[in-house]
Amino acid sequence: MRDKSVLVVDDAKENLDILVQLLSPHYKVKPATSGKVAIKIAEKTHPDLILLDIMMPEMDGYQVLESLKNIKATASIPVVFVSSADQHDER
Numbered sequence: 350m351r352d353k354s355v356l357v358v359d360d361a362k363e364n365l366d367i368l369v370q371l372l373s374p375h376y377k378v379k380p381a382t383s384g385k386v387a388i389k390i391a392e393k394t395h396p397d398l399i400l401l402d403i404m405m406p407e408m409d410g411y412q413v414l415e416s417l418k419n420i421k422a423t424a425s426i427p428v429v430f431v432s433s434a435d436q437h438d439e440r
Contacts, residue, residue: 355377358381401413
């Protein structure tokens with residue numbers, strides 16, 4: 350199963366570490382601490398899935414998703430938002 354890859358994007362190192370630790374036994378995991386880095390990694394490696402934090406500085410998850418969908422090489426990669434938001438509107 351480790352032939353599948355997941356790009357995990359979160360600016361909080363603690364959250365990133367937890368997700369990497371949970372997923373690493375089953376998938377090739379590539380961590381990114383910012384949206385700009387995530388876009389570069391996605392373009393180079395074409396992960397099977399992207400787990401994307403919503404609330405990040407510089408580029409939030411929505412902006413990263415929009416950029417990914419506007420790049421032909423990354424447009425079809427599935428993205429799942431990951432967030433600690435507890436407000437209904439944010440979810």
